[in-house]
Amino acid sequence: MKDLLNKNITFSYNEALEMIVSMGMVACEGQLLALAEEFKIELDPLASSFHDETHERLSPHTLRELQFFFQYHFIHKGLDYAFYESICSSTEGLSAEEWITILAQSPADKVVAQMVYGVYWDQMEDLLQGQEWDAIKMDLRILSELVHDTKPQQELIQAHEPLLECLAHPEETKLRYMQLIRLFYNDAFVHWRERFKEESECASVIYQAQFHANPERFIRDLNKVEPAVYDIPTNFHISFISQVGNHHLSFNTGTSWNAWVIFGIHNDRVFGPAADREKTELFLKAFSDKRRLDFLLLLQERPHYGQEIATKLGITPAAVNYHSNFLFFLNLLEMKREDHRMYYHLNMDKLRELLALTSSVMLGEEY
Incomplete structure (x- = not known):
């Protein structure tokens, strides 16, 4: 590769x-x-x-x-x-x-x-x-x-x-x-x-x-x-x-x-390492919109391509792009090409990591 x-x-x-x-x-x-x-x-x-x-x-x-x-x-x-x-x-x-x-x-x-x-x-x-x-x-x-x-x-x-x-x-x-x-x-x-x-x-x-x-x-x-x-x-x-x-x-x-x-030019600021508190704030904000939570739950079942997600969630493909940006910023999503389509994959390890980090920040415990 x-x-x-x-x-x-x-x-x-x-x-x-x-x-x-x-x-x-x-x-x-x-x-x-x-x-x-x-x-x-x-x-x-x-x-x-x-x-x-x-x-x-x-x-x-x-x-x-x-x-x-x-x-x-x-x-x-x-x-x-x-x-x-x-x-x-x-x-x-x-x-x-x-x-x-x-x-x-x-x-x-x-x-x-x-x-x-x-x-x-x-x-x-x-x-x-x-x-x-x-x-x-x-x-x-x-x-x-x-x-x-x-x-x-x-x-x-x-x-x-x-x-x-x-x-x-x-x-x-x-x-x-x-x-x-x-x-x-x-x-x-x-x-x-x-x-x-x-x-x-x-x-x-x-x-x-x-x-x-x-x-x-x-x-x-x-x-x-x-x-x-x-x-x-x-x-x-x-x-x-x-x-x-x-x-x-x-x-x-x-x-x-x-x-x-x-x-x-500033991709490294957003997609690179971020402070724990900032990660936590963005993680919580990401799911303040029900459609983003539905997005994540849908990908728990299996990877989906954009039009599938749009159809199942009742939103437009451009809205899929918009909401996926929040999840990309948190490294929760990966894109992979399969059968000439680009599929969204959920990064379960990253989700577990962010849930643990959020818990430690909210409870004042060491992560």
Whole structure:
């Protein structure tokens, strides 16, 4: 496994990816601040400065356009999925200027079709009604009819009308998103690009050393997946602006599969060792929501994949991702690929450890 990980995983800064992540972070700032408070994570002062300065630099019109394309849900990619696809299909990191040139040359119909996929990726059977995606993905008329008849998941419901608007006016949509991206680059990102790269590359040196020292432990402890997932070439982009998280994006380049991981620069603060009291507080908070307790009890029976959990708990797949984050932060979950699906596994030893730790903290006994 060590040889496989060393062969397939590389660390590569992708400026275009950092820029598109920063656009989403600004648009979803309210969601992110609420989540940070819930997880007891303090936003890096430098990141806060970027957010404040960006709001000052961008015009009200540009901020509204940013909301139009990015605001819906930062975990569940929506209209912005098309932009991620255009970046991550490349096996090499792109500068922001290179990516903007590539996107400008991409047909509007193709980008708008990818917006549809982004909104409906977790309910494609409902959307397609028996048709094949590859057969209709470039027919915006058919896609418009299907989207009109199919409501997105609840967290993406506000993207429904904007998506129909994009489908009805693809060329105008392209003019809008190209103008938005160029304005964001010139008015906001260009002032921070070197600092973001410096911060990310400094952290990358540290994370690469940890990875090469023990690849399997790094993937399990800080990346929160089963190492066997990395059976395809994967680039780890250490992202300053995303702060914390592991977001996996894989795309078929036409001849092979390629993947990128957006790896938060402060993952070691959240997924690494934490003080006993902080662990206890987060453990108790994790189960203050009945759905997270139901999640854990469900996995006691056997491992489940995301759609199974969503169906059994009566929640959306994106909600599964949201609630699983609490359990990931506590190392209670592991992800393993089986039969081409990613399954959630409950770490029973860690659960016993946290229960014992919580008991010792609450009762004032030595752990």
